[in-house]
Amino acid sequence: MDRVPLERKVLSENDRVAAELRARFQEHGVLCLNLISSPGSGKTSLLERTLEALPPRDRVAVLTGDIQTENDANRLKRFHFPVKQITTGGTCHLDARMIERHLADWRLEDLDLLLIENVGNLVCPSSYDLGEAAKVVVLSVTEGEDKPLKYPSIFFKSDLLVLSKIDLLPYVPFDIEVAAENARKVHPGMEIVKVSCLSGNGLHEWMMWLGERRQAYKSLLQKTAS
Numbered sequence: 746m747d748r749v750p751l752e753r754k755v756l757s758e759n760d761r762v763a764a765e766l767r768a769r770f771q772e773h774g775v776l777c778l779n780l781i782s783s784p785g786s787g788k789t790s791l792l793e794r795t796l797e798a799l800p801p802r803d804r805v806a807v808l809t810g811d812i813q814t815e816n817d818a819n820r821l822k823r824f825h826f827p828v829k830q831i832t833t834g835g836t837c838h839l840d841a842r843m844i845e846r847h848l849a850d851w852r853l854e855d856l857d858l859l860l861i862e863n864v865g866n867l868v869c870p871s872s873y874d875l876g877e878a879a880k881v882v883v884l885s886v887t888e889g890e891d892k893p894l895k896y897p898s899i900f901f902k903s904d905l906l907v908l909s910k911i912d913l914l915p916y917v918p919f920d921i922e923v924a925a926e927n928a929r930k931v932h933p934g935m936e937i938v939k940v941s942c943l944s945g946n947g948l949h950e951w952m953m954w955l956g957e958r959r960q961a962y963k964s965l966l967q968k969t970a971s
């Protein structure tokens with residue numbers, strides 16, 4: 746079989762498993778978000794600040810993907826929410842089977858929110874549905890304003906752009922308005938929050954977005970059930 750039909754087959758198998766996951770998330774009322782960015786844009790830092798801000802009894806869990814190491818899971822475990830590392834051993838993205846396998850011994854009925862940190866990569870993760878309700882793309886101010894134009898797929902598919910590391914704006918030639926304009930060229934009306942995990946600026950807006958998303962998901966499920 747040549748490469749293109751084989752890739753298509755892998756993707757359709759992934760879509761099938763992702764659809765099953767999405768149905769299970771809906772059945773149990775679990776909002777699942779898939780965080781995607783280049784390596785080092787600040788996904789784990791954003792999750793650290795998020796877990797720190799959530800009430801200790803919140804029904805939240807995290808799956809974090811990397812090619813190697815348990816480093817990110819170790820950083821996130823100290824907040825005492827369920828956290829699991831997925832090490833792909835070389836694959837540049839998570840796929841739906843990996844999510845299914847790593848969820849096997851968690852009870853979805855005990856969760857309201859599942860945060861997935863994808864492997865650091867702006868390209869491959871965009872093709873693999875994980876059954877999430879929404880993708881969130883993180884772009885740091887050290888990466889250049891042109892990234893939405895160069896890697897349009899992930900910006901098009903994500904509901905939210907988190908512009909991260911804004912504390913570094915005085916030191917890097919990054920025009921935040923141009924970055925936002927580029928993102929909206931690819932994805933008209935895209936929601937954007939600007940954050941610094943170092944100073945805490947903008948984290949309130951991120952937490953508001955997250956809270957509104959959780960509420961909207963709950964209302965949607967209630968409406969479809971009645």
Ligand SMILES: Nc1nc2c(ncn2[C@@H]2O[C@H](COP(=O)(O)OP(=O)(O)OP(=O)(O)O)[C@@H](O)[C@H]2O)c(=O)[nH]1
Binds near residue numbers: 913
């Ligand atoms: N100045 C500054 N540095 C930050 C900020 N957020 C993260 N960093 C730093 O950026 C580096 C990478 O952050 P991570 O949170 O590990 O990034 P990541 O996207 O999870 O990285 P991978 O999982 O390897 O893809 C670390 O040295 C962080 O301390 C920020 O808001 N401001």
Ligand SMILES: [Mg+2]
Binds near residue numbers: 788789790
């Ligand atoms: Mg990380």
